[in-house]
Amino acid sequence: MATVAAVVASTHHPFYYRASTSTAADRPPFADEWVAKIERFRDTLAAAQPDVLVMVGSDHFHQLWLDNMPQFLVGKAPFYDGNFYNEEREFGLPRMTLKGQEDLSTHILRNGIDAGFDLAFSNELRIDHSITCPIITLRPEADLPIVPVYTNIFAPPMPRPERFVELGRTLRALVESWPSDLRVAIVGTGHLSLELGGPRQFGPHGPDPEFDAKAVEWIATGDVEGCLREVTLDSLHTPGNATHGFMDFMLMMGAAGDGVAADHVDSLDLFHTMEAYFTWYPKDSELAP
Amino acid sequence: MSKYLLDKFLFTVDRDPDLVERYREDPAGTVAWWEEEMANRLLGCHSGEASTWLAFSDDERRALVGHDHVTLFRMGAHPFLTLTLFIAMFERDHGPLEYQRAYGAALSDLSLPYPDIAT
Numbered sequence: 001m002a003t004v005a006a007v008v009a010s011t012h013h014p015f016y017y018r019a020s021t022s023t024a025a026d027r028p029p030f031a032d033e034w035v036a037k038i039e040r041f042r043d044t045l046a047a048a049q050p051d052v053l054v055m056v057g058s059d060h061f062h063q064l065w066l067d068n069m070p071q072f073l074v075g076k077a078p079f080y081d082g083n084f085y086n087e088e089r090e091f092g093l094p095r096m097t098l099k100g101q102e103d104l105s106t107h108i109l110r111n112g113i114d115a116g117f118d119l120a121f122s123n124e125l126r127i128d129h130s131i132t133c134p135i136i137t138l139r140p141e142a143d144l145p146i147v148p149v150y151t152n153i154f155a156p157p158m159p160r161p162e163r164f165v166e167l168g169r170t171l172r173a174l175v176e177s178w179p180s181d182l183r184v185a186i187v188g189t190g191h192l193s194l195e196l197g198g199p200r201q202f203g204p205h206g207p208d209p210e211f212d213a214k215a216v217e218w219i220a221t222g223d224v225e226g227c228l229r230e231v232t233l234d235s236l237h238t239p240g241n242a243t244h245g246f247m248d249f250m251l252m253m254g255a256a257g258d259g260v261a262a263d264h265v266d267s268l269d270l271f272h273t274m275e276a277y278f279t280w281y282p283k284d285s286e287l288a289p
Numbered sequence: 290m291s292k293y294l295l296d297k298f299l300f301t302v303d304r305d306p307d308l309v310e311r312y313r314e315d316p317a318g319t320v321a322w323w324e325e326e327m328a329n330r331l332l333g334c335h336s337g338e339a340s341t342w343l344a345f346s347d348d349e350r351r352a353l354v355g356h357d358h359v360t361l362f363r364m365g366a367h368p369f370l371t372l373t374l375f376i377a378m379f380e381r382d383h384g385p386l387e388y389q390r391a392y393g394a395a396l397s398d399l400s401l402p403y404p405d406i407a408t
Binding site: 060061062065066067068084085086089090154155156157195196197198199200201202203237238241242271 | 293296297300303304306331332333358362367368369370371372373376377386389390392393394396397398399401402403405406407408
């Protein structure tokens with residue numbers, strides 16, 4: 001059976017690419033520290049020596065739209081082009097093409113449906129910055145095949161946080177039951193507190209630093225129970241109007257395991273929103289301390 | 290009132306570079322053309338197929354023609370769609386992040402709970 005090489009959870013900041021590649025007067029003062037943290041984070045994935053990446057993210061009204069909106073969708077295609085015109089326009093993100101791991105997509109779809117998740121699928125999916133940003137930060141070679149998994153954290157009605165956690169647990173079990181010798185990293189991105197298009201956007205910090213501190217603690221310690229006790233669909237409006245993206249972090253906590261502390265924890269307090277990075281290795285891995 | 294149709298306008302204009310420029314330069318003409326030609330078009334479907342029932346209310350039309358992001362927010366238009374399109378149209382006229390901060394400041398009268406964005 002396949003091995004879960006690592007579980008990796010991150011924010012996906014679309015400004016990183018431009019900040020990290022800019023020079024001289026264009027380079028923001030926080031860029032060097034940001035790049036240093038990302039490079040350390042990148043090393044945690046490289047050390048796990050993955051062959052395949054399961055990439056959890058959320059389409060930002062690029063390909064998925066309100067006339068036909070899936071809650072959870074798995075890509076099944078030989079290739080995935082990445083990034084859209086309006087992401088080039090606003091963030092300067094580059095176009096890219098990633099290979100797909102179709103047999104793992106088939107396995108996740110068939111067995112995920114049988115496990116109680118009526119997963120939608122796509123045979124022609126263009127991935128957006130929720131998946132290309134972690135490629136840029138964590139695997140800029142863009143050389144590994146992927147299985148994209150999209151969640152709806154954007155358009156109500158959304159699944160509840162418990163459902164995200166459960167999907168994370170199920171995804172891990174599905175990877176572990178995949179008849180393959182390959183090493184699979186499950187990589188997912190979400191948000192801490194975030195406001196987009198509202199009065200609290202683009203402040204000196206994320207809109208709710210107190211929430212961010214609690215969130216980092218829940219994730220770092222694997223405190224699924226404590227997190228679920230406080231976080232509901234309704235409560236997520238309070239830290240910022242785009243904070244439902246935190247449910248993708250909750251999905252990753254489910255994939256990492258209840259009560260399992262992360263082996264790498266880092267964060268960076270930026271304007272607009274806080275960055276946070278987590279890596280878990282399997283218990284029997286020599287990478288785990 | 291149709292939050293869905295407001296969102297459909299923002300979504301279809303944002304994804305088309307020519308429409309972004311048309312809406313910036315001629316909001317009244319673009320909104321009138323869009324409602325006539327695009328509002329009922331079924332996206333991701335046989336070309337030429339259209340719905341029969343989608344139209345803006347007067348208030349919605351006025352908010353779009355006025356580039357009035359505050360009223361769109363109050364109406365429950367999806368804030369991500371409004372923000373993305375308005376940055377595309379107006380960031381160029383301002384210094385770094387200046388437009389985004391002014392955009393937020395214009396909404397400073399709003400408090401929680403924000404208008405419902407469910408469609």
